[in-house]
Amino acid sequence: MSRLPFALLDEQSKREIRRAILKGISIPGYQVPFASRELPIGRGWGTGGLQLTLALIGKEDVLKVIDQGADDSVNAVNIKNLVEKTTGVETTIRTQEASLIQSRHRIPEVPLRKDQVLVLQVPEPEPLRKIERSEFKTKRHHAEKEYSGAYLMLFEQIMRYNQTSQGADYPVLVNDRYVMNPSPIPRYDNPKIHNSEALILFGAGREKKIYAVPPYTKVASLAFEDYPFVVEQFDGKACKETGLSNVFLDELTDEQTGETYYMCNDTSYMQEILQQKVGAK
Template sequence: MKADTHFAFFDEGSKKEIRRAVLHAVAIPGYQVPFASREMPIARGWGTGGLQITLSIIGREDVLKVIDQGADESVNAVSIKKLVQDTTGVLTTESTQDASVIQSRHRIPEVPLTKEQILVLQVPMPEPLRPVEASEYQTKRLHAEDEYSGAWLLLFEQIMKYGRTATDADHPVVVNDRYLMAPSPIPRFDNPKMHQSEALILLGAGREKKIYAVPPYTDVTSLAFDDYPFTVESFEGKRCRLCGAEDVFMDELIDEENGETVYQCNDTSYCLERLNQQAKAEVEKEHV
């Protein structure tokens, strides 16, 4: 930790204000709580909302993991991790199981999270009704009145145009049978991981100055019609070319040697851990 900075960068007053907003968000699942978003040493739109939450809740004994679209080694993930570590001195890890605080952009880890963990998601646009209503005043009124016909209309238009819902990411969800919520730009594949999650999920939008949350063991339902049920991306019959994993979210790549389409785990630490386990099993097998 650098001696010329506050612990976790912010002064205590700023951290307390953000923590109050977090507590408000936890008390009303899915509700967007306004907060005084601070200036950060990174540009707005690059994860300032999630970073402010992480800096406000992290303690000296925590272990931090930061991922960006499934990767621990991306520029965004490495930069955020370095800022938090430099201003707190906390340990960092690439192992999902070993982390107590996980900050992520665009993914929820493949390894199921536990009640001892907190997942912080970076959010560019927290308002799920923004595509149908530009006014902040009106979207607040619609949420208060539980009036979400505009969101249903968007899904209906997709079905009329494509024959199915065509939301690739950030598919809206209903939290605790009450509030419509943007789950951040995670793929549809990750939406079910929010339902009855053991871990606390916090979502922060720095540019839009909003914090919201999904408390542990909360019902989260992806918006869908009864006759057009919600579906996730299918990787049936596909295997990771490195670790052989199935039933995980994968990246579709082109093999440079033969030009064929191959698949690889999007969650790089999950893939690496499986490879390490396989190598360990082979070594133990040789010694039997």
């Protein structure tokens, strides 16, 4: 019986993915095509991010996997188990302990360090896809730095709702050059990409694209002078368990009472705060 290679992928596949990563780092925000591999998970469930993780992970790494802020969701647990079984690496739920973090829909609340790598799963990497279906034309728009369509999309939202209504996939301008889709993270997380100490990688397996934001790179969310970019507001609201108000909150409803309450979306950060409060007593 043949033995699976370390981190599942063969070495040639890993080298090809690493070359795409290096090109993405060299040209921040640029979508690099790559030969996306078949994996034992369905496309659309994180194959792009998983391929980046498998190509980068080493025996000394500590892995954390998040799905919409949670470490214990089905998607996060299965990806973590797959990587753990094919590498034997240590896993953690604490952001501070991880050297490699794979995430879907969120950037952790704890600020990332320069010795960490964040991998974001991306279902749709093209920020112009909603206004242009042709791949050939979107590539030409990027080459010519023709992004009026992206601004028009936001302008239409302002005309309809008197504000930009896009809650996730909010487009950003990277290094004053490429407009980029930051993955389906909430607007709240967009500022975390700007001048991040950590390397941030984006992988779209179904669309066969890899792109990157190197550390200390300028990243600005698209906006207008009279309608500046703003993140989700939680004024007067706080996490029911921790009392935190300076975090991204989920709005929930108690099934028995019908009462609306809020919880910190980053479950591991919430647990850490609760442990600190217990220890302080």
